[in-house]
Every structure is written in C-alpha cells, then in structure tokens.
Amino acid sequence: MTHDSHQDALLSVNHLVTQFPAKGKKNITVVDDISFDVKPGEIVAIVGESGSGKSITSQSIMGLLKSGGTIANGEILYQGHNLVEMSKKERRKLRGKEMSMIFQEPMSSLNPMLRVKTQIAEALKIHVPKQSPKERMEKVIELLKQVEIPNAETVATYFPHQLSGGMRQRVMIAIALAGEPNLLIADEPTTALDVTTQAQILALIKDLNSRNGTGVIFITHDLSVVADIADRVLVMYAGKIVEEATVYDLFENPQHPYTMGLMKAMPTLETQSDLLDPIPGNAPDIANKPKGCPFHPRCPLATEKCVEKIPELNPILNDHSARCIYPGKGGNNHEQ
Numbered sequence: 001m002t003h004d005s006h007q008d009a010l011l012s013v014n015h016l017v018t019q020f021p022a023k024g025k026k027n028i029t030v031v032d033d034i035s036f037d038v039k040p041g042e043i044v045a046i047v048g049e050s051g052s053g054k055s056i057t058s059q060s061i062m063g064l065l066k067s068g069g070t071i072a073n074g075e076i077l078y079q080g081h082n083l084v085e086m087s088k089k090e091r092r093k094l095r096g097k098e099m100s101m102i103f104q105e106p107m108s109s110l111n112p113m114l115r116v117k118t119q120i121a122e123a124l125k126i127h128v129p130k131q132s133p134k135e136r137m138e139k140v141i142e143l144l145k146q147v148e149i150p151n152a153e154t155v156a157t158y159f160p161h162q163l164s165g166g167m168r169q170r171v172m173i174a175i176a177l178a179g180e181p182n183l184l185i186a187d188e189p190t191t192a193l194d195v196t197t198q199a200q201i202l203a204l205i206k207d208l209n210s211r212n213g214t215g216v217i218f219i220t221h222d223l224s225v226v227a228d229i230a231d232r233v234l235v236m237y238a239g240k241i242v243e244e245a246t247v248y249d250l251f252e253n254p255q256h257p258y259t260m261g262l263m264k265a266m267p268t269l270e271t272q273s274d275l276l277d278p279i280p281g282n283a284p285d286i287a288n289k290p291k292g293c294p295f296h297p298r299c300p301l302a303t304e305k306c307v308e309k310i311p312e313l314n315p316i317l318n319d320h321s322a323r324c325i326y327p328g329k330g331g332n333n334h335e336q
C-alpha cells in the first residue's frame with residue numbers, strides 16, 4: 001500500500017523499519033515497513049500476539065529503543081517534524097511535553113523512594129518551570145483528582161508501595177498528563193489489573209482523550225479491550241500490519257484470517273472458556289520468519305500461493321485494508 005502522510009495527522013508513521021543487531025548474522029527486522037496515522041483526538045489500537053512488534057513500534061516513536069535497536073528506514077512525522085532525524089536532546093524535549101507513555105507495570109517506572117506528590121511535581125517542574133511550590137502542589141492535587149484518585153490530598157503523601165496496582169496506574173497516568181501531551185502511548189496499561197479496575201482505567205483514558213483531545217496509541221494483545229476504547233485498529237503479525245480498519249468495521253467485517261482467529265479466541269460474556277478456539281501453533285520467531293505470508297503455517301485458508309510471496313496491504317473498503325490474498329473468506333477452508 002502507498003501511504004501518504006496526511007496533513008491533518010498528529011503523528012504520521014511512514015514505512016517504519018526497526019532492526020536489532022544479531023551476533024554474526026544479518027540484522028533482525030522487528031518492525032517491517034509499517035505506516036499509519038494518528039489524528040488529534042483519535043484512539044488508535046495496535047493489537048497482536050506477543051512478539052508481533054507492538055512495543056518496539058511504540059519505543060521507536062518515543063525514541064526509547066534499547067539494545068542497539070535502530071530505525072533502519074522510514075519516517076515518523078510528529079506535527080510534520082521527522083522524529084527520526086532529531087537529536088537525542090531534541091527528542092528528550094518532546095517526551096512528556098508533547099508525547100508521553102504509560103506502561104503495563106507502573107512499579108517499574110515509579111520511583112519507590114519518592115512520595116507520589118514529589119514524582120508528579122517533578123514531572124510538572126520540567127514542563128512548567130516557573131510555578132511557585134504552592135501552585136505546583138495545587139496542580140498535583142488537581143491531576144490526582146483528574147485521574148479519579150479518592151482522597152487525593154492523602155494519597156499524594158503515599159509511597160508507591162502503599163498503593164494498589166490500579167492506583168499506581170492512575171498515578172502513572174497523572175504523571176503522563178502533567179505535561180499536557182498531545183500524544184499518549186499506552187502500552188498494555190491494563191493487562192496487570194483485575195477486570196473492574198481495567199474497565200475504570202479504560203474509561204479514564206477515553207474520558208481524558210475526549211476532554212483534552214489527546215491522540216492515543218493503545219497497545220494490547222487483547223482484542224476485547226480494543227472494542228471498548230479504539231476508534232481505529234491496526235492488527236500486527238510478525239512485524240507487519242496485516243489488517244487496518246475502524247473498530248466497527250473490524251468487528252463487523254474482519255478480513256484477515258489472523259484477525260478472525262483472534263476473534264474466535266476472544267472470551268465474551270456469553271462464551272464459556274472451554275468453547276474458545278485459540279489459533280493453532282505459535283507466532284513465528286521474528287528472526288526466522290516463514291517464507292511468503294508469515295501467517296500461512298497457522299492459516300486455515302493457506303494454499304501454495306501463500307508461500308510464494310507476502311501479500312500487499314490491499315484496500316478492501318474505505319479505510320479498511322488487509323494483507324491477504326483471500327480476504328474475508330472466514331475460517332473455512334478456501335475453495336480452489
């Protein structure tokens with residue numbers, strides 16, 4: 001697919017390729033030529049099994065790649081500026097103020113030695129340096145209230161270990177919001193939480209997004225979460241986008257057999273867990289992908305054609321594309 005960066009996009013990722021070095025071998029391509037836009041106020045979900053490249057995509061955008069990971073190709077335009085060409089210092093300036101990230105395990109990002117109020121105040125200090133201590137503390141309490149923490153004045157004095165997982169995640173969101181970012185990347189933010197707390201955090205992110213117009217990239221392996229939060233969905237498999245659609249179209253009219261497989265494996269209130277139908281086999285080792293369509297060894301539709309070459313991400317309908325030569329053919333065997 002040719003992807004033209006759109007003028008109105010907050011973020012425009014074009015042909016992004018991210019690689020890691022491998023000892024004595026060719027670099028490993030973990031994110032393989034992906035393109036997508038995030039508009040202001042839009043929630044874009046990236047969904048896929050573990051190892052599909054979701055987190056490396058978000059780390060590429062944030063400029064937080066580790067272990068020698070590099071962007072080998074493509075551009076990441078934030079409000080029209082190419083982040084790939086910026087210095088580390090310029091990228092650091094954007095983090096927090098323009099774009100923030102929240103992670104699955106807030107304990108690893110919070111400082112266990114500092115009180116909640118000190119950590120939020122530090123985030124504020126970077127972005128609003130000329131604030132009196134009193135004004136700053138008022139803002140800390142306001143942020144804690146914004147993320148619906150009860151007894152904000154008391155909780156502000158707590159250390160992270162005194163909080164539940166859900167409360168810690170709220171504190172992380174408050175820190176992320178301190179700089180009033182235009183873009184929030186949430187990487188599996190609710191995975192470690194129980195179902196009720198998960199629903200509350202999702203509602204909070206959605207509410208902040210509609211109130212402040214924050215663009216959100218929401219990363220998850222759980223398709224059922226996507227239905228609750230996203231406007232648009234990218235399905236990733238082995239480093240590539242295999243389907244892209246509005247959330248409504250994806251659930252109403254899925255086109256890629258991998259997306260359909262994820263749906264069959266998705267628990268709902270009606271399905272009993274013993275009736276779930278997981279996708280057979282495992283996601284491929286990214287350093288040793290199968291030839292052709294990387295999903296073909298697990299695909300109920302696969303024919304020899306699927307081994308020949310990897311299909312393009314072809315448009316199906318408006319704003320709906322799929323990387324499959326048998327799109328929309330359901331989980332039944334393909335008739336040749």
Ligand SMILES: Nc1ncnc2c1ncn2[C@@H]1O[C@H](COP(=O)(O)OP(=O)(O)OP(=O)(O)O)[C@@H](O)[C@H]1O
Pocket residue numbers: 020021028030048049050051052053054055056057066067069221285286
């Ligand atoms: N430092 C690294 N060196 C080599 N390969 C790496 C490195 N970090 C990640 N990878 C590979 O990149 C692939 C994608 O990882 P990524 O963390 O983006 O997946 P993910 O879809 O976010 O899954 P998860 O939910 O498990 O984090 C994985 O197959 C992983 O093995």
